[in-house]
Amino acid sequence: MKQFISVEDVPGVPQMVDIALDYKKNPFKEKGLGENKTLGMIFLNPSLRTRLSTQVAARNLGMEVVVFNIDKEGWALEMNDGVVMNGNTTEHVKEAAAVMGQYFDILSIRTFPGLKNKEEDYTEKYINQFIKYAGKPVISLESATLHPLQSLTDAITIREQWNQPRKPKVVMTWAPHVKPLPQAVPNSFAQWMNAWDEVDFSIAHPEGYELDPKFSGNAKIYHNQQEAMEGADFVYVKNWSSYTDYGKILNSDPAWMVTNETLKNTSNAKVMHCLPVRRNVVIADEVLDGPQSIVIPEAGNRTWAAQAVISEILKNR
Amino acid sequence: MKQFISVEDVPGVPQMVDIALDYKKNPFKEKGLGENKTLGMIFLNPSLRTRLSTQVAARNLGMEVVVFNIDKEGWALEMNDGVVMNGNTTEHVKEAAAVMGQYFDILSIRTFPGLKNKEEDYTEKYINQFIKYAGKPVISLESATLHPLQSLTDAITIREQWNQPRKPKVVMTWAPHVKPLPQAVPNSFAQWMNAWDEVDFSIAHPEGYELDPKFSGNAKIYHNQQEAMEGADFVYVKNWSSYTDYGKILNSDPAWMVTNETLKNTSNAKVMHCLPVRRNVVIADEVLDGPQSIVIPEAGNRTWAAQAVISEILKNR
Amino acid sequence: MKQFISVEDVPGVPQMVDIALDYKKNPFKEKGLGENKTLGMIFLNPSLRTRLSTQVAARNLGMEVVVFNIDKEGWALEMNDGVVMNGNTTEHVKEAAAVMGQYFDILSIRTFPGLKNKEEDYTEKYINQFIKYAGKPVISLESATLHPLQSLTDAITIREQWNQPRKPKVVMTWAPHVKPLPQAVPNSFAQWMNAWDEVDFSIAHPEGYELDPKFSGNAKIYHNQQEAMEGADFVYVKNWSSYTDYGKILNSDPAWMVTNETLKNTSNAKVMHCLPVRRNVVIADEVLDGPQSIVIPEAGNRTWAAQAVISEILKNR
Known part of the structure; x- marks a missing residue:
């Protein structure tokens, strides 16, 4: 694997899930793999799970890790080519990425839209500017439109929690939020579920919240949340702002918040969310504190997703 | 040891002091103890000594360390249950603590009142919300009302600096400051000294600065600083804001600043302070720069206190 | 080596270049040298290259590294002696430096003018306050007037890129900028080039931009950039604010920006810059993106400079 930006970079979803679950059983089985190698983790935005789990994953493989909040600890970056840099940006990504490529064996970066x-x-x-100039493999820690470490985690979690011969019905549902959020998590989840033949995937959202078709693909779309829930085995909850009316909040109908009532016609569905989640806005306390929520073990699986990705890049296969 | 939040969590003050002083003699004697274990250090507030010494201590035991300024690098936390999170907080402590519990073997956290x-x-x-949801041992890096790593350090320092058969007279004196400070350090010092039968402990402060009796216990209280100083072997200087008139500054009398004059009737007392200290407000230059100050070796002992605590938790005894 | 603050601390420029280039060939040849030693990296200012490369260098030698943004993660420092600290500073450098000296085997610090x-x-x-009170070897990560890790890097880069028997002609030229910048990099480069008999060194700048003579020494000074460029093998580009009219911008003539035209009479000179560089203000895109720029491998050499310095201090020779 040469980079990890989207599902298109991996040899296959099931293979990556296998690798991750093997590390979960034996986290330190390849502690020598990363010896004398350094992972640079570059943040242009806040991060809890990604920041912490990826550090743990890299250390499990014996890699050194250097964390860098580039906007706060370094310089304001210029991303546009040909600019006369007489304004607020101090360093061009051409230099910043290339220089970090001199120090690190793998670069990872978080950059919100x-x-x-x-x-x-x-x-x-x-992220493409970073890839272009870094000269080293790049791992997305969430980019403008995708969050593949989260989606691999979600596939791991679904596989782990499912033990029936039939394919589980996985429904991703939009839910309300007070701020306009990126589409990265839902785009990415859709992209991975569509690429993974172990699940039956559909999406529920109000009209106007259609995702970019290149990610939603052939997933069945419901505009009626209750209809979508029928027989669901996994309910993946996430807010996003509109893609068509870009970055706008078109709907804040609290009826879309996921409650026990929302789940009543599911097949005792497990409830997933990438976190952080605004309680009683996106998902009700009764769900998050109840037996159907698997958001904490889901977050725990972030480590194994990251470890699978880093190891495949180190192995360069 | 299952957690380290107050003196009540330790098997005994003398035992902890012994363990710490053993590490001071041989810092690397148990470098394998923390192998493949990770300490998460979560900061909601500034820290110099605690931050740096605890990192060194954990590495001395072979542990990995991940430092996280959660407020600046992660998300604003909601601490209250049942809230509709449509305001400024992005993540509930229920999730944040539980998720970090997935990544770390020990969580440590600093949270001011x-x-x-x-x-x-x-x-x-x-801190109790963190303990409740983390599912892993928690170490206080200073909480709202206590700072046990500092107090263990202070006990180590007193033991180390005392070589007479009689018990030393230890006097904690309030001193002025320009800002309202927590009572965590004095509460904690009082709690540890009261629990430790190697010292004779008393407290001096102006009226209105009585500490919570559950921490000051049976310590003798003086409202006259000079009277308290008589024959003191250790003078522990610290400002705090009022507990009774909560969080208020009731007194800023510079006569309470510790000078050479203050110390004249002591038994050539050693002067201690947790640091940072505002010079010439809390303690005069002449004292801090003079032979009676032991604030620097005291701060140096923070490493051994932290190492004793982490090792006892790793040993789970 | 007891400290690394200026060229005066090193046994000799060629020796340091040799040591650095040896590490470049074999970065991990002395991985045991720093075992059980910790480098503290203290930042009062932003840093990308210095921050990242020094961490990598220390880990290459098996040292632990603790990074600390003291102004953001710790306390505001008082640098003046005898002050009544009733204002905005919380901790005196006397304590801060001495305490960090208790935790770290080597202290490194960045502090801009x-x-x-x-x-x-x-x-x-x-930085002298830190040196005075730390009680441990101090490495400058750039101080008010010098940046020796950068200058050693530059010497390494020149040696590496030069393979002719004659001495290369090295010209440092001032270039415009929108903000007043320190003289640390040009002072330091001049100091190192003057101390190094492998190069023929001169400086070009507009009138009023004379550096402190203790650093510019006997270097030939040109006020006409084109005249200076004649036959240059290395062009070292850097803006600085005035030393004589201290901290002021006296000139912003875009004719001093380095373009292909600027370089036309050089001996196909290699172009160097410490970075970050404001493109099309200091140096034109055509130069930075062209074959004469060596700014990226130059930045890459920061690791080997830092490794040479840390190793010499660890060896205490």
């Missing part, structure tokens, strides 16, 4: 300029965000301008 | 709501502070709401 | 008070900056008050 601005949610103002759809084209800029959807061409993944920022 | 608000000094507005006495009951909230004195029920140790914040 | 204020550019307001020439005497304060040029007596290197801040």
Whole structure:
């Protein structure tokens, strides 16, 4: 594996899930793999799970880790080519990425979308600038439109929690939120579920919240949340802002918040969320504190997803 | 040891002092103890000594360390149950603590009091929420009302600096400051000294600065600083804001600042302070720069206190 | 080596270059040298290259590293002696440095000049306070007037890129910038080049930009950039604010920006810069993206400079 930016970079979803679950059983089985190698973790945005689990994963493989909040500890980056840099940016990504490529064996980076300029965000301008200039493998710690470490985690969690011969019905449902959020998590979850033949995947959202079709693909779309829930085995909850009316909040109907009532016609569905989650806005306390929620073990699996990804890149296969 | 939040968690003060002084003689004697274990260090507030010494201590035991300024690098935490999270907090402690419990073998956390709501502070709401949801041993890096790593350090320092058969007279004296400070350090020092039969402990402070009796216990209280100083072997200097008139500054009399004059009737007392100290407000230059100050070796002992605590938790005894 | 603050601390420039280039060939040849030793890296200012490369260098030698953004994660420091600390500073450098000296085997620190008070900056008050009180070897990660890790890097880079018997002509040229910058990098580069008999060194700058003569020494000075460029083998580009009219911008003539035209009479000179560089203000895109720029491998050499310095201090020779 040369980079990890989307599902298209992996040899296959089931293979990655297998590798991750093997590490979960034996986290330190390849502690020499990363010896004398350093992972650089570059943050342009906040992070809890990704930041912490990826550090643990890299150390499990014997890698050194250097964490760098580039915006707060370093310099403001210029991402546009050809600019006369007489304004607020101090260093061009051409230099920043290339220099970090000199120090690190693998670069990982988190960069959120601005949610103002759809084209800029959807061409993944920022992470692609890093990839272009780093000269080393790049791992996405969440980019403008995708969050593949989260989606691999979600596949691991579904596989782990499912033990029936039939395919589980996995429903991703939009839920309300007070701020406009990126589409990265839902795009990515859709992309991975569509690429994975172990699940039956569908999406529920209000009208106007259609995701970019290149990610939602052939997933069945419901505009009626209750209809979507029928017989669901896994309910994946997530807010996102509109893709079509880009970055806007079009709906804040609290009826879309996931409660016990929402889940009543599911097949005793497990409830997933990438976290952080605003309680009683996105999901009700009764669900998060109840027996159907698997958000904590889901977050725990972030370590094994990261470890699988880093190991495959170190093995360069 | 299952957690380290107060003196009540330790098998005994003398035992902990012995363990710490053994590590001081041989810091690397148990470098394999923490192998493949990770300490998470979570900061909601600034820290110099605690932050740096605890990292060194954990590495001396072969542990991995992950430092996380959760407020700046992660998400704003909600600490109250049942809230509709449509305001400024992004993640509930229920998830944050539980998720970090998935990644770390031991969690340590620093969380200062608000000094507005006495009951909230004195029920140790914040650190208790972490303990409740982390599912892993928790070490206090200073909480709303206690700072046990500092107090263990202080006991180590007193033992180390004392070589007479009689018990030393240890006097904690309030001193002025320009800002309202927590009572955590004096509460904790009083709690540890009261629990330790190797010292004779008393407290000097202006009226209105009485500490919570559950911490000051049976210590003799003086409202006249000079009277308290008579024959003191150790003078422990610290400002705190009022407990009774909660969080208020009631007195800023510079006569309470510790100078050479203050110390004249002591038994050539050693002067201690947890640091940081505002020079010429809390303690005069002449004292801090003179032969009676032991604030630097005291701070140096933070490493051995932390190492004793982490090792006891790793040994789970 | 007892400290690394300026060229005066090293046994000799060629020796240090040799040591660094040996590490570049075999980064892990002395992985046991730093075992059970800890490097503290203290930042009062932003840093990318220094921060990242020094961490990698220390780990290559098996040292532990603790990074500390003291202003953001710790306390505001008082640097002046005798002050009544009733203002905005919380901890005196006397304590902060001495305490960190208790935890670390080597302290490294970055502290920029204020550019307001020439005497304060040029007596290197801040880093000298750290040296005075730390009680451990101190490495400059850039101080008010010098940046020796950068200059050693530059010497390494020149040696590496030069393979002719004659001495290379090295020209440092001032270039415009939108903000007043320290003189640390040009002072230091001049100091190292003057101390190194492998190069023929000169400086080009507009009138009013004379450096402190103790650093510029006997270097030939040109006020005409084109004249200086004649036959240059290395062009070292850097902006700085005025030393004589201290901290001021006296000139912003874009004709001093380095373009392909600027380089036309050089001996196909390699172009160097310490980075970050404001593109199309200091150096044109055409140069930075062209074949004459060596700024990226130059930045890569930061690791070997830091490794040479740390190893010499660890060896205490």
